[in-house]
Amino acid sequence: MTELIESETKDATVVVSRVVSHPLKSVWTTLLSPAGMEALLGEGGQLGDKGDSWKAADGTYGVTRSFHALEQIRFTWHKNEDASRTLVDVHLVAQGDDTLIEIRHEHVGTEYDPAELEAHWAAALERIDNDAL
Secondary structure (H helix, E strand, O other), rough: OEEEOOOOOOOEEEEEEEEEEOOHHHHHHHHHHHHHHHHHHHHOOOOOOOEEEEEEEOOEEEEEEEEOOOOEEEEEOOOOOOOOOOEEEEEEEOOEEEEEEEEEEEEEEOOOOOHHHHHHHHHHHHHHHHHOO
């Protein structure tokens, strides 16, 4: 499921979600593992403590903003050195024995292609589900 939300400031929010056949606790533990972080951020991408920088092999980078156990991971995301800062929220919601993973990419300015970001995060969810879990 994906959606694009546009605000009055012309910044967009890209939302991509997927239900995975794993319990919430397992998904949370996986996302915090090196393999889970690489599945989310790309090769080399590792989130640290709040305020720590991260960088993936593809040039994307940012700063860890917050972790809320079993609920949310938040980090800034830049496509490259010249791109403006955006914010990514990863939300987890238990659905019985399954888990909904929702990625909200906010403050997407005009230099970003929302369809490209949608595909990027959908691929991340695919990697998390197929490779990391």
